[in-house]
Amino acid sequence: MLRGSLLGAAAFGVPAILAGCSNPAEQAAPGGTASAGGGTVTLGSNASDEVPKKSLETVVKSFTQAQVKINTVDHNTFQENINRYLRGTPDDAFTWFAGYRMQFFAEQGLAVDISDVWQEIGGDYTPAFKAASTGADGKQYFVPFTYYPWAVFYRKSLWREKGYEIPKTLDEFTALSREMKADGLIPIAFADKDGWPAMGTFDIVNMRTNGYDFHISLMAGKESWTDPRVKQVFETWRGLMEHHQTGANGRTWQEAAQSLQQKKTGMYLLGMFVAQQFPEDERDDLDFFAFPEINPQFGQDSVEAPIDGYMISAKAKNVEGAKQLLKHFAAASSQNIATGLDPGTLAASSKADTSGYSSLQKRGAELVSQAAHISQFLDRDTRPDFASTVMIPAFQRFIGEPDDIDALLKDIEAQKVNIFR
Missing domain, CATH: 3.40.190.10 (Periplasmic binding protein-like II)
Structure with a gap:
C-alpha cells in the first residue's frame, strides 16, 4: 500500500498555485459521434448529485471514439454494493477512488491492468498521483480525474x-x-x-x-x-x-x-x-x-484530499473502448471542463489550466500543496x-x-x- 510521503505535498504537485450497485439503473447515455469500430462503452457512475452528474455528462459529450452509455446509481448505493457489482455484470468502466479502495479490487482480480494507458498519460500526472493509481503489484489500475480537500x-x-x-x-x-x-x-x-x-x-x-x-x-x-x-x-x-x-x-x-x-x-x-x-x-x-x-x-x-477517477472492470465487454474513454478523462481539457462546472473539485492533471479557478478552488489547491500528509478518507483508506x-x-x-x-x-x-x- 502506497502511503505517507508518496502523497506528500511536493509530490502531489498542485499546478500554478504554489509552483456501488449490482445492476446500475440506466439514467443517461450522452456521448459524441462514434468513430468506426468504437462500439459502445458502458460507464457505471456514482455521480448522482445534480452538479457532478451534469459535469460528467458534459465531459463525456466531447468523447468521439465510441458511444458512451452512462448508468448512474445513487452515490451511497453504488459504494455499498460495489463488490457485488464488480462480481456480477458490471459496466465496462466505472467511477471509483484512488489508493486502498482501488488496490483492494485490483488484488481481487476485479479490475483491468491499464499500465499501457499510463505509458501515454503518465507525463500529465505527478509521481504521487501515479502512486495513488498503482496496485500492490506495481501496475496501474486507475486514472485520477479530480480531487478535493x-x-x-x-x-x-x-x-x-x-x-x-x-x-x-x-x-x-x-x-x-x-x-x-x-x-x-x-x-x-x-x-x-x-x-x-x-x-x-x-x-x-x-x-x-x-x-x-x-x-x-x-x-x-x-x-x-x-x-x-x-x-x-x-x-x-x-x-x-x-x-x-x-x-x-x-x-x-x-x-x-x-x-x-x-x-x-x-x-x-x-x-x-x-x-x-x-x-x-x-x-x-x-x-x-x-x-x-x-x-x-x-x-x-x-x-x-480524496482522489476520484475511473477504472475498467475485469468483466468489461469493450476494454479497448474503455481505455480510450479513460484517456479522455485523463486529458487536461476534460478536467478543465469538470472543474469549471463543479466548484467543489480540483483537476488531477498537472497540465490542467488553473487560471480559471475560483478563489475557493485556489485556496483548496494551496491547502493540499502545503500538507505534509494526505489521506484518502476512511472508507477509501480501509x-x-x-x-x-x-x-x-x-x-x-x-x-x-x-x-x-x-x-x-x-x-x-x-x-x-x-x-x-
Whole structure:
C-alpha cells in the first residue's frame, strides 16, 4: 500500500498555485459521434448529485471514439454494493477512488491492468498521483480525474458581521463554538444520514491527535480500536458534540450544507463539494480553514484530499473502448471542463489550466500543496467491507449514544479481528 510521503505535498504537485450497485439503473447515455469500430462503452457512475452528474455528462459529450452509455446509481448505493457489482455484470468502466479502495479490487482480480494507458498519460500526472493509481503489484489500475480537500467551511460575510477569528487550536475552536451559540447560531453543521460524513470528523480528529502514521495503520487493521489513543479521539469528539447540530443521523450532508448557506450554522467540516449547495452568486462568500491543532506534535500537518477517477472492470465487454474513454478523462481539457462546472473539485492533471479557478478552488489547491500528509478518507483508506458493515453503524451509534465509548470500541475491535484476519 502506497502511503505517507508518496502523497506528500511536493509530490502531489498542485499546478500554478504554489509552483456501488449490482445492476446500475440506466439514467443517461450522452456521448459524441462514434468513430468506426468504437462500439459502445458502458460507464457505471456514482455521480448522482445534480452538479457532478451534469459535469460528467458534459465531459463525456466531447468523447468521439465510441458511444458512451452512462448508468448512474445513487452515490451511497453504488459504494455499498460495489463488490457485488464488480462480481456480477458490471459496466465496462466505472467511477471509483484512488489508493486502498482501488488496490483492494485490483488484488481481487476485479479490475483491468491499464499500465499501457499510463505509458501515454503518465507525463500529465505527478509521481504521487501515479502512486495513488498503482496496485500492490506495481501496475496501474486507475486514472485520477479530480480531487478535493476537507476543511472547516464558513461564510465570510457572517464572520465579518460577528467579528469571529479563525481558531488555531482545539481550545480556540471550542471557545468560538461557545461564542457562536451565544449569538444564536448552531456552531457546527453536522449530518450522517448517509453514513459516511462522520468518517471525516473521525479521520481529522485522529490525525490531529495521534498523527497520520497511526491513523493509516489503524485503517489497515494493524492497531487495536481499544487502544487508549483511539479512545482519546472519541472523547475529544464527544466534547465537541454539544456544538454540533443535533439529529445528525436523520440529516443529509446537503441539508447540513444548506444550513450553512442560510447562515443558521457557523461552520461545517466537509469536503469542498459543500460549494455545490451554494448559489453561484454566493460562492465567493464561502471560505475555509484547516481543522485546528489538537496535539502540538502533529499540528495541522495532515489533510484529507480524496482522489476520484475511473477504472475498467475485469468483466468489461469493450476494454479497448474503455481505455480510450479513460484517456479522455485523463486529458487536461476534460478536467478543465469538470472543474469549471463543479466548484467543489480540483483537476488531477498537472497540465490542467488553473487560471480559471475560483478563489475557493485556489485556496483548496494551496491547502493540499502545503500538507505534509494526505489521506484518502476512511472508507477509501480501509477495506470496503470494514468501512460499510462496521464503521458506518458504529459512528451512527456513537452519534446517538456518545457516552458508551468503551463498549463501542470493544465491538469495533471484535469485528475488525474477524475481517482483517
